[in-house]
Amino acid sequence: xxxxxxxxxxxxxxxxxxxxxxxxxxxxxxxxxxxxxxxxxxxxxxxxxxxxxxxxxxxxxxxxxxxxxxxxxxxxxxxxxxxxxxxxxxxxxxxxxxxxxxxxxxxxxxxxxxxxxxxxxxxxxxxxxxxxxxxxxxxxxxxxxxxxxxxxxxxxxxxxxx
Numbered sequence: 001x002x003x004x005x006x007x008x009x010x011x012x013x014x015x016x017x018x019x020x021x022x023x024x025x026x027x028x029x030x031x032x033x034x035x036x037x038x039x040x041x042x043x044x045x046x047x048x049x050x051x052x053x054x055x056x057x058x059x060x061x062x063x064x065x066x067x068x069x070x071x072x073x074x075x076x077x078x079x080x081x082x083x084x085x086x087x088x089x090x091x092x093x094x095x096x097x098x099x100x101x102x103x104x105x106x107x108x109x110x111x112x113x114x115x116x117x118x119x120x121x122x123x124x125x126x127x128x129x130x131x132x133x134x135x136x137x138x139x140x141x142x143x144x145x146x147x148x149x150x151x152x153x154x155x156x157x158x159x160x161x162x
Contacts, residue, residue: 010141011149012157014072014086015048016041019114023050024069025061033061038118039070039132042110046155048090048132049107051118055126062094062130070132084143090154092134104129134158 023037035058040049048070052059062068073087097104107129112119121127137149149157 022071025058026065040111040114043159046158049111050130066094068094088139090134090137095131097129
C-alpha cells in the first residue's frame, strides 16, 4: 500500500482525537441550523456516529433532510492565531439506525468506547444512533493550507486509528 500524505495523517489524527463537532442541518423553514454534538468514529463502517434525542430539533431536521455537514476542529491554543486552527468540514448523509441491528451494535460499541458515561442514555426510548456517511470534505491544516478531500480518502482516514 502506498504511503499516505502527511495531510491525510493530520486529518486522521483530527477525526480520531476530537470528541465534539458542530452539526449543520437544514430547518423546516430552509434556514441553516447548527448544534454541538459529541461524536465517535466507527472504523469498520468508515462513518461518524452521533447519539441524538427525538426531542432535539436537529434530529427532526436530519430525519427530514438527511444531507448534513459536520465541522471538527482543534481547540484554540493561547497565543496561537485562530485562523490557523486545523479543521475539517465533512459533508454526508445521516442514517438513523434501527435498534439492535448489526450496524446499530457496531455504532453503539464505538460510541460507548469513546463515551462510556453515555451508556444509561442508550437505554432511553427517545435516543437514536445516527451514522453519518461522509462523502466529501474540506480540510484546513493551517493558515492558507486548504484542500478538498474525496470520499475514499475520508473513509481511509476514518477506518484507521491515529
